[in-house]
Amino acid sequence: MYDLLIKNAVIITADPSHHIYDKGYIAVKDGRIAAIGPLEELSESAQAERVLDAGGKCLMPGLVDGHGHAGHCLTKTMGESNDTQFEGAWWGKMAEDIYFHYTDDFFWYAEGALAAAERLKFGITTGVSMLGSTPRPDRVENLEAHFEGALKTGLRQVSGIGSCDGPWPKHPWVWEGDSHKEHTLTPEQMVETTERAVKELNGKHPRQICIVAPGSIGYNPLAETKDFAVWKNKEMYRIAKEYGSPLHTHLYGGGVQFVYDTTPELLNPTTSLTHSTGLSQREIEIFAETGAVLFHGPTTRANIKKRCPVYEVLRAGGNVAIVTDGTAPDRSYDIWRDMKVFQVLHRAHDNDPLLAPVGMVLEMCTIIPARALGLDRDIGSLEVGKKADMIIINTRQPHLAPFGIMPLHRVVYHAQGQDVETVIVDGQVMMENRKMLLCDEERILSDAEKAFDRMRQRLGSKFESFVKYGDVYAIRNQTMPDPYKA
Ligand SMILES: [Zn+2]
Known part of the structure; x- marks a missing residue:
């Protein structure tokens, strides 16, 4: 007796043989795929606790979004300056200021739930989040609250903290009610908290995966010495190795060469580097040589100023994933959109x-x-023995009909996040007919509003400068004055 049996769907497996079944079935037992194949091979005596008829619809693996930022769902569209964070813009400064000084556990909890709900409703079943913009690594409790919110939705949540940008020491605030206490965070404490997070939080829930996620492993000569950057990176690697954790971080042109020259052990197939714009020819080869994976966000701002040489990396033999970098200031978690932008861009x-x-x-x-x-x-394709993380696309809609011919083209070219009708994680139906089943969606929205209001109150008059914008009907919006320069 199976737990769940889905019949009649067009099934895109994404397995190594790229099987697509025009009319297929998939059977789930104990959270894993027990059988999959064309409908005519389904035994007549097969029984299940629950049978879903997905006639005419498309069933495929749950999507994996390899990069996003916890916190961003409550700061999106704010700090709208016109430059990227690399050339004098202040969006990044605002994000760090908010995350280090104006958030409490409830903020991370409510944002975690909101972000996970957005991802899940777009068909993402596994999502990676770095806590903060550059991560805020002073308290394990923030990360714990973020996981608690995210897991409510049914998402498989992969999150972490790690080294953050200087200057040192940092002075984060911890809020209790309406008052806050400032404390000092040293680089040694940052390493200690990162290690404690992986040790204590990883695997605490079957869908909770805690990883090492430093903000960057490059070298910023304006903020640190070379020796300090190397020490930091070696510590991040030590923790990842000791606890068998993947390492996930931002790394750009110049940084890849720096890491290769100073800590080459950091570059391996379980290291994912986002967004890697501005790579040199040698750095392109380093991706292929080391197996480190390029997590490319086609809709990120980094990508606007400098190109990410995705095809050069692919042709050299490297691996590339598409990520959303959700959600602030101007991106969503709709990874279907990123698929299309990726195609058009390249x-x-x-x-x-x-x-x-x-x-x-x-x-x-x-x-x-x-x-x-x-x-x-466990995940990433529909194969017997893997965890049953899968989605059903409602193809009975004008923009996807008639469905059946070239199904892979139809979904990648034409589907979008809101077309995902059913989401199953670990064999459990987490969303059906776009209604989330594990949690109260209204509550997630009202908690997010409450967390946003509290943040706004704490920010006081500062808030106004974050929501200012110029002439948005002009050919080019003017750059808004940097409140941090005042
Ligand atoms: Zn990012």
Whole structure:
């Protein structure tokens, strides 16, 4: 007796043989896929606790979003300056200021739930989040609260903290009610908290995966010495190795070479580097040589100023995943959108409309990030023995009909987040007919409003400068004055 049996769906497996069943079935037992195949191979005596008829709809693996920032759902659209955070813009400063000084456990809890709900409703079943913009690594409790919120929704949550940007020491605030206490955070304490988080939080819940996630492992000569950067990176590697954790971080052109020259052990197939714009030819080769995986966010701002040479990395033999970098200031967790932007961006650059074919794009949002996170034995494709993380797309809609011919093309080119009708994680139906079953969606929304209001109150008059914007009807919006320069 199976727990769940889904019949009649068009099934895209994303397995190594790229099986697609025009009319297939999938059977789930104890949270894992017990059988999958064409409908005619389903035994007549097969029985299940629950049978779902997905006639005419499309069933596929749950999507894996390899990069996002916990906190961003409550700061999105704010700090709208026109430059990227790398060239004098203050969005990054605002985000760090808010996350280090104006948040409490409830903020991280409510944002965790909101972000996970957004991801789940877009068909993402596994999501990676770095806590903060550059991570806030002074308290394990913040991360714990974030996990608690996220897990309510049914998402498989992969989150972490790690080294953050200087200057040192840092002075984060801890809020209790309406008052806060400032404390001092040293680099040694940052390492200690990162280690404690992985040790105490990883695996605490079957869907809770705590990883090492430093803000960057590059070298910023304006904020630190070279020796300090190397020490920090070695510590991050030590923790990752000791606890068998993948390492996930931002790393850009110049930084890849720096890490290769100073701590090459950090670059391996369970290291994921986002967004890696501005790579040199040598750095492109380093991706292929070391197996480190490039987590490319096609809709991130980093990508606007400097190009990420995705196809050069692929042609050199490297691996690339597509990530959302959700959600602030201007992106969502709708990874379907990123699939399409990815295609257009790289097709336009190479003047080749057949570049980035749909199957490859789907793998970049499923099995490739799963592998980089060390989770590919369990998730990333629909195969017997794997965890039953899967989604059903409602294809009975004008923009997807008639469905059946070239299903992989139809979903990658035409589907979007809101077309995901059913989400199953660990064999459990977490969303059905777009209604979340494990949690109260209204409550998640009202908690998010409450957390936002509290943040706003704490920010006081500062808040106004964060929501100012220029002439948004002009050809180009003016750059808003940097409140941190005053
Ligand atoms: Zn990021």
